[in-house]
Amino acid sequence: MLNTQVTSKQSPSVPTIKDVAKAAGCSTATVSRALATPEKVSDATRERVNQAIAQVGYAPNIAARNLRRAESKTIVALLPDISNPFFSEIISGMEDVAHQAGYQILIGDCEHDPARAEAYFRLLSTNQADGIVLLTSEIPKTLIKQADGQADGQADFPLVMACEFFSDIDLPLIAIDNHQASCQAIDYLVSLGHQRIATLTGPAGNPICLERLRGYRDTLSVHGLIDQVCVAEGDFSFRSGFQQGLALLDNAQRPTAIFCHSDEMAVGVLKAARQLDITVPGQLSVVGFDNIGLSEYCDPELTTISQPRNEIGQQAMQSLLHLLRGERVIRRQTLSSHLIVRKSTGRVSG
Amino acid sequence: MLNTQVTSKQSPSVPTIKDVAKAAGCSTATVSRALATPEKVSDATRERVNQAIAQVGYAPNIAARNLRRAESKTIVALLPDISNPFFSEIISGMEDVAHQAGYQILIGDCEHDPARAEAYFRLLSTNQADGIVLLTSEIPKTLIKQADGQADGQADFPLVMACEFFSDIDLPLIAIDNHQASCQAIDYLVSLGHQRIATLTGPAGNPICLERLRGYRDTLSVHGLIDQVCVAEGDFSFRSGFQQGLALLDNAQRPTAIFCHSDEMAVGVLKAARQLDITVPGQLSVVGFDNIGLSEYCDPELTTISQPRNEIGQQAMQSLLHLLRGERVIRRQTLSSHLIVRKSTGRVSG
DNA sequence: GCTAAAAATGTAAATGATTACATAGCGCTC
DNA sequence: GAGCGCTATGTAATCATTTACATTTTTAGC
Numbered sequence: 001m002l003n004t005q006v007t008s009k010q011s012p013s014v015p016t017i018k019d020v021a022k023a024a025g026c027s028t029a030t031v032s033r034a035l036a037t038p039e040k041v042s043d044a045t046r047e048r049v050n051q052a053i054a055q056v057g058y059a060p061n062i063a064a065r066n067l068r069r070a071e072s073k074t075i076v077a078l079l080p081d082i083s084n085p086f087f088s089e090i091i092s093g094m095e096d097v098a099h100q101a102g103y104q105i106l107i108g109d110c111e112h113d114p115a116r117a118e119a120y121f122r123l124l125s126t127n128q129a130d131g132i133v134l135l136t137s138e139i140p141k142t143l144i145k146q147a148d149g150q151a152d153g154q155a156d157f158p159l160v161m162a163c164e165f166f167s168d169i170d171l172p173l174i175a176i177d178n179h180q181a182s183c184q185a186i187d188y189l190v191s192l193g194h195q196r197i198a199t200l201t202g203p204a205g206n207p208i209c210l211e212r213l214r215g216y217r218d219t220l221s222v223h224g225l226i227d228q229v230c231v232a233e234g235d236f237s238f239r240s241g242f243q244q245g246l247a248l249l250d251n252a253q254r255p256t257a258i259f260c261h262s263d264e265m266a267v268g269v270l271k272a273a274r275q276l277d278i279t280v281p282g283q284l285s286v287v288g289f290d291n292i293g294l295s296e297y298c299d300p301e302l303t304t305i306s307q308p309r310n311e312i313g314q315q316a317m318q319s320l321l322h323l324l325r326g327e328r329v330i331r332r333q334t335l336s337s338h339l340i341v342r343k344s345t346g347r348v349s350g
Numbered sequence: 351m352l353n354t355q356v357t358s359k360q361s362p363s364v365p366t367i368k369d370v371a372k373a374a375g376c377s378t379a380t381v382s383r384a385l386a387t388p389e390k391v392s393d394a395t396r397e398r399v400n401q402a403i404a405q406v407g408y409a410p411n412i413a414a415r416n417l418r419r420a421e422s423k424t425i426v427a428l429l430p431d432i433s434n435p436f437f438s439e440i441i442s443g444m445e446d447v448a449h450q451a452g453y454q455i456l457i458g459d460c461e462h463d464p465a466r467a468e469a470y471f472r473l474l475s476t477n478q479a480d481g482i483v484l485l486t487s488e489i490p491k492t493l494i495k496q497a498d499g500q501a502d503g504q505a506d507f508p509l510v511m512a513c514e515f516f517s518d519i520d521l522p523l524i525a526i527d528n529h530q531a532s533c534q535a536i537d538y539l540v541s542l543g544h545q546r547i548a549t550l551t552g553p554a555g556n557p558i559c560l561e562r563l564r565g566y567r568d569t570l571s572v573h574g575l576i577d578q579v580c581v582a583e584g585d586f587s588f589r590s591g592f593q594q595g596l597a598l599l600d601n602a603q604r605p606t607a608i609f610c611h612s613d614e615m616a617v618g619v620l621k622a623a624r625q626l627d628i629t630v631p632g633q634l635s636v637v638g639f640d641n642i643g644l645s646e647y648c649d650p651e652l653t654t655i656s657q658p659r660n661e662i663g664q665q666a667m668q669s670l671l672h673l674l675r676g677e678r679v680i681r682r683q684t685l686s687s688h689l690i691v692r693k694s695t696g697r698v699s700g
Numbered sequence: 701g702c703t704a705a706a707a708a709t710g711t712a713a714a715t716g717a718t719t720a721c722a723t724a725g726c727g728c729t730c
Numbered sequence: 731g732a733g734c735g736c737t738a739t740g741t742a743a744t745c746a747t748t749t750a751c752a753t754t755t756t757t758a759g760c
Binding site for chain 3: 731732733734735736737738739740741742743744745746747748749750751752753754755756757758759760
Binding site: 414 | 745746747748749
């Protein structure tokens with residue numbers, strides 16, 4: 001008689017739910033239930049199953065589970081540029097909540113390339129992702145329109161926005177009040193005696209920058225300074241801060257204060273001022289935005305607006321999880337920002 | 351007769367390979383082949399299949415594919431701290447290569463927590479990830495030991511290290527020569543006349559820091575300055591640079607130069623010097639490490655060591671892809687770093 | 701035009717888990 | 731002790747794709 005105990009599988013292949021069932025002396029259904037809905041299984045069986053799992057070293061095959069359940073337990077965090085430290089704390093907040101709920105975060109770095117954004121959106125339709133937290137408005141709007149095509153107006157498309165938003169598409173949003181934050185910064189500068197206040201925005205057309213710009217204009221208006229409006233456009237980077245800083249400052253009629261839409265641009269402006277021998281805050285006040293780690297360590301330390309980044313991330317993920325459970329979601333959650341006064345701002349010089 | 355044209359599925363559910371097969375008038379196997387191995391299908395059929403795919407709007411279900419192929423096309427990039435901008439460019443390099451080959455990058459932020467690292471390693475055994483690029487040595491070594499348990503000594507475990515490494519575990523590694531880079535920095539400082547040169551390292555025991563420390567010691571030794579060795583320990587952050595900077599500098603016998611193991615720590619040291627009214631580079635020279643974006647924008651601009659971060663990422667991913675294909679892999683790839691001299695270093699003052 | 705080899709295609713099993721449905725067992729009531 | 735309801739469990743279909751193997755068709759050589 002031949003050896004009937006042929007090794008049915010070549011190597012000690014990774015154990016499946018069948019192996020557990022065999023070891024526990026029950027069916028695969030019971031094992032599955034013991035894991036997914038322990039309360040539906042008798043104490044004795046549950047105990048046996050758990051021992052069997054430990055004994056054979058079982059770990060569920062997630063691809064199989066995902067296939068059957070038609071979900072991936074993966075959330076895409078879509079952002080414009082991973083090298084911007086602004087996002088890391090938001091991601092961190094998202095991960096806290098996501099991991100708790102058994103979800104993973106896939107970071108989608110668009111690098112300002114629409115094709116990348118599209119690729120990440122495609123993950124939704126191929127069941128590789130269950131939802132998206134959108135941290136940029138720099139993507140083709142068609143991606144959302146086609147995805148969001150619900151007749152009832154109330155999108156149940158699993159997408160929430162954080163920080164950034166679209167002016168013409170209504171999606172659940174977690175963000176600060178950019179208009180108000182901007183007003184606060186300009187008010188503060190005016191209170192220091194500044195009259196020629198410039199602002200250095202992010203990319204043209206970016207809705208949050210437009211909000212901030214509106215706050216800038218409104219506040220100047222309130223103080224009768226509307227004819228002093230002076231706007232330069234950057235892209236949030238050190239480099240654009242430096243370049244636009246030079247352009248704004250190398251000028252007899254130069255501003256006495258610059259309100260920047262990111263801390264990195266503010267640091268670029270600081271460098272431009274140094275190069276032109278303009279002292280900060282003596283001859284120039286600079287305000288940043290975001291309160292990234294650097295703002296405490298540059299010279300001079302940066303006056304800036306702080307966003308509750310971790311909380312934004314948490315809330316965004318929380319909202320998305322609600323959406324995924326089919327629950328209704330708050331359309332707009334506004335978290336509070338605040339102005340942090342450090343050393344880069346001062347009273348206007350004679 | 352009843353309406354036989356009952357909608358077999360409730361909603362216009364997402365099309366599967368069966369729908370394509372039906373539309374193209376062939377079997378699912380042929381459709382699958384037309385996609386995976388087009389050369390095995392006749393021109394006419396391939397054409398019909400492609401049209402059918404476009405017609406029904408088919409996209410393959412990845413979970414099913416992953417299950418069947420027992421792979422995930424996902425690579426984990428495990429790093430100690432996502433908020434460190436040093437990593438973003440490496441990730442970017444990894445993504446370029448990975449996407450080209452049809453792989454995704456899952457960023458695993460360990461946040462210095464071993465449990466997180468373990469969770470990401472578990473993705474391997476559950477088929478949720480195909481390989482790991484390890485960018486930190488701050489993980490429990492047992493994770494690798496148990497995973498790497500191959501008798502032949504030549505690990506075919508799908509893991510490569512980049513930048514960081516273990517002193518006692520031999521894994522494929524892509525990195526610069528930290529010892530040499532450190533020698534170069536110290537040599538340069540000595541050539542400027544410095545004798546009391548301190549070094550501010552990363553976390554104690556970190557192998558790359560030990561390498562750099564060795565270079566520091568060796569070079570001082572060569573110049574007969576071995577009795578001037580002065581070492582402080584940080585953790586790569588702004589904050590630790592500032593604190594250790596104060597400790598090193600608030601002292602009559604203070605060093606005239608500090609070699610920091612990260613740019614952020616160097617910027618922290620700059621702040622400490624400002625606070626103590628020590629001019630840089632007049633009374634103190636500072637050298638950083640990594641050449642992150644900030645180093646051109648701080649004051650003074652930072653002399654630092656540049657690592658080819660994008661290339662490191664590319665090579666690391668390339669090596670991992672080789673491993674995954676079962677090919678042999680270069681155990682150690684050393685890329686070249688170089689010293690970038692800016693404004694934070696100068697001749698020692700009388 | 702026949703045959704063998706090669707190419708193209710189809711059939712059906714397999715991947716590993718979940719779950720609708722069926723069934724068994726038990727305790728309880730009347 | 732028949733009937734009911736409840737819990738616990740098993741059976742087998744299902745998810746969407748890939749692929750070994752079988753079968754058919756085409757090509758080429760003579």
